[in-house]
Amino acid sequence: MSIKISFKKSTQIKNSTNLVLFVDEKFSLREIKKYISGQELSYMSDLLKTSDLSKQLLVFEITSKKKIVLVSIKKNIKNFEVENLGAELYERINLGKNPEYFIYSANIVNNHKSFIGYFLHGLKLKSYKFKKYKSKKENRLITVNVLGKGSDLSNSSQLKFKALEQGTFYARDLVSEPGNILHPDEYAKRIRTLKKHGLKINIYDQKKLKKLGMNALLGVGQGSIRGSYLVTMEWRGVKNTSKPLAFIGKGVCFDTGGYSLKPAKFMEDMTYDMAGSAAVVGLMKNLALRKAKVNAVGVVGLVENMVSGNAQRPGDIVKSYSGKTIEILNTDAEGRLVLADAITFTEKKFKPKFMIDLATLTGAIIVSLGSEYAGLFSNNDKLSNELIDAGEKVEEKLWRMPLHKNFDKLINSKNADMQNINYVGGAGSTTAAQFLQRFVLNKTPWAHLDIAGMAFSKYGGALNSGGATGYGVRLLNQLIEDYYE
Numbered sequence: 001m002s003i004k005i006s007f008k009k010s011t012q013i014k015n016s017t018n019l020v021l022f023v024d025e026k027f028s029l030r031e032i033k034k035y036i037s038g039q040e041l042s043y044m045s046d047l048l049k050t051s052d053l054s055k056q057l058l059v060f061e062i063t064s065k066k067k068i069v070l071v072s073i074k075k076n077i078k079n080f081e082v083e084n085l086g087a088e089l090y091e092r093i094n095l096g097k098n099p100e101y102f103i104y105s106a107n108i109v110n111n112h113k114s115f116i117g118y119f120l121h122g123l124k125l126k127s128y129k130f131k132k133y134k135s136k137k138e139n140r141l142i143t144v145n146v147l148g149k150g151s152d153l154s155n156s157s158q159l160k161f162k163a164l165e166q167g168t169f170y171a172r173d174l175v176s177e178p179g180n181i182l183h184p185d186e187y188a189k190r191i192r193t194l195k196k197h198g199l200k201i202n203i204y205d206q207k208k209l210k211k212l213g214m215n216a217l218l219g220v221g222q223g224s225i226r227g228s229y230l231v232t233m234e235w236r237g238v239k240n241t242s243k244p245l246a247f248i249g250k251g252v253c254f255d256t257g258g259y260s261l262k263p264a265k266f267m268e269d270m271t272y273d274m275a276g277s278a279a280v281v282g283l284m285k286n287l288a289l290r291k292a293k294v295n296a297v298g299v300v301g302l303v304e305n306m307v308s309g310n311a312q313r314p315g316d317i318v319k320s321y322s323g324k325t326i327e328i329l330n331t332d333a334e335g336r337l338v339l340a341d342a343i344t345f346t347e348k349k350f351k352p353k354f355m356i357d358l359a360t361l362t363g364a365i366i367v368s369l370g371s372e373y374a375g376l377f378s379n380n381d382k383l384s385n386e387l388i389d390a391g392e393k394v395e396e397k398l399w400r401m402p403l404h405k406n407f408d409k410l411i412n413s414k415n416a417d418m419q420n421i422n423y424v425g426g427a428g429s430t431t432a433a434q435f436l437q438r439f440v441l442n443k444t445p446w447a448h449l450d451i452a453g454m455a456f457s458k459y460g461g462a463l464n465s466g467g468a469t470g471y472g473v474r475l476l477n478q479l480i481e482d483y484y485e
Contacts, residue, residue, distance in 0.1 A: 003141075005146065009147075019066075019101070020069045020071060020101055020102065021036075022104070024073065025072055026053070027072055032070075037068075037252070049460045055072075056071065057069065061451040063148070073108065079393060079394075080101070080395040083125070083462075085119060086123035086124075090127050090213055091126065102147055103116070103145065104147055107148075108135045117153050126464065127142075127193060130468065143165055144467065151473065159289075160420060163287075164392060164477055165466055167473050170278075171278040171282030172278075172468040174187070175271075175278045175470075176468045177469055179304070183226045183254070184226045184303055187251065187274070192286070194233065198235070201234075204231070206218065206228050210331075214320075216337040217342065220331075220338055222310025222311065223305070223312060224304035226455075228303045228304075233298040233300075234296075235296045236295050237289055237294045237300075238295055242295055243351060245328055246352035247476060248298075248342050248355060248358070249298070250274065250277055250360065251338070253271070253273070253302070254270055255270040255305045256270070256305055257305065257331065258312060259311060272360065272455055272456045276360060276449075276451060277300035279470070279471065281298065283473050283477060284298040287477075293485050294485050305334045311331070314328060314329055314331060315326070320337075321340075321341040321344045321441070322441060323347055324417045327416040327419040332443070335359050336363060337420060340436065341436070344441060349366070351373075353445070353484075356476065357436065357447075362429045362452055365450040366370075368401070370454055371454060373399040374397070374398050374399075374451045375449070376448075377400075377430070377433035382387050383446075393478050396448065396472065398475075403434055408434060411431050411435050420435065432450070433448045449472065451472060455469060456467065
């Protein structure tokens with residue numbers, strides 16, 4: 001099933017056509033009289049008397065072939081609320097004999113900038129489904145025609161929304177792929193194809209990583225027959241030497257837990273343990289597609305955490321890229337090992353303005369925040385406040401969690417500089433973030449986003465129908481738009 005959206009100047013349509021019309025909070029029909037017949041107006045007026053007007057979208061079955069959808073627009077509506085209305089419309093669209101709808105944008109009841117753009121953006125985001133491996137293909141097409149002056153979206157606005165959709169969908173596709181398909185070797189190949197969009201791609205394979213001394217990252221992947229990689233994606237959108245914005249992602253393509261083996265029911269969803277990296281890749285594709293006026297770099301560590309005769313053991317000690325040594329007490333606390341090397345490498349090589357890492361890092365963050373907020377840990381108040389503000393605008397929300405030197409004693413090791421897990425108990429997400437902070441060597445502004453509860457949804461959300469959410473792409477794009485372009 002796919003959606004085709006077209007913009008038309010003509011307002012001549014057939015009487016049997018499905019309509020989408022916009023009204024005020026009270027569902028006043030005064031402004032839409034010219035678009036419907038007197039009989040339809042009378043019919044809907046009667047039904048409205050017994051309808052639940054607290055809803056923002058009502059569907060009226062005029063005939064077996066025609067529906068009229070009324071969308072109520074409240075005053076001072078926010079962008080994400082407009083997107084949610086578009087998503088709700090998608091859920092209500094009938095896929096029967098007449099899956100064609102006409103949206104009259106001329107009767108939008110307020111002066112919201114780019115209302116129709118955000119409305120269609122929400123509709124398209126909600127329409128995503130990962131059906132690649134279904135043997136029975138859906139060929140149904142929903143056609144949405146936008147009519148009237150409100151359809152005059154500028155080319156730049158259309159490009160912005162399209163790039164953001166493609167970046168988000170790319171991230172969702174990556175997370176949705178099974179582990180036997182999207183292993184680190186294949187993942188690195190797919191990232192290489194993004195060169196065609198203007199990104200500079202560098203792939204560091206195991207030989208190069210060993211030479212660099214990235215033993216924390218390599219240790220995680222040493223039990224797999226697949227390779228381990230660090231991949232950098234550079235976008236230069238401005239012709240100056242300004243410091244780039246850096247985004248770092250955990251890319252554990254499948255996580256068995258290693259010798260600290262996960263129970264089966266916790267392992268089956270571990271194909272999405274690379275969702276942090278997918279958000280970074282999707283973001284970089286989006287920035288390239290919309291020609292963002294910013295310098296940015298994405299860095300992802302790609303590994304597979306498997307059990308074998310060559311796998312890392314509990315009790316092993318590795319020397320990280322930073323030179324600091326780590327005692328591996330739990331092989332299922334592997335994401336922080338991948339990020340440790342990636343963070344130090346990014347800071348040393350690119351000297352960025354800030355670093356933001358994203359990772360499905362701890363189950364503890366789900367205990368704390370469920371699937372409503374991602375955990376935010378940071379050494380910088382300004383960057384934290386910017387991220388929280390951007391998250392509120394796109395409804396990819398963040399909640400700041402504590403970092404403090406007193407937590408360090410929980411990850412200090414008797415045998416190495418630190419250990420990779422806190423066995424005393426408690427503060428699981430904070431001690432993981434405290435661990436990562438040790439690999440920021442030069443006081444670069446840094447934020448860690450623990451997205452374990454946000455990257456995948458079994459029941460669906462406002463802008464997704466279940467499965468991979470693409471969380472982080474829209475959040476970070478908004479951050480860049482608002483503060484760094």
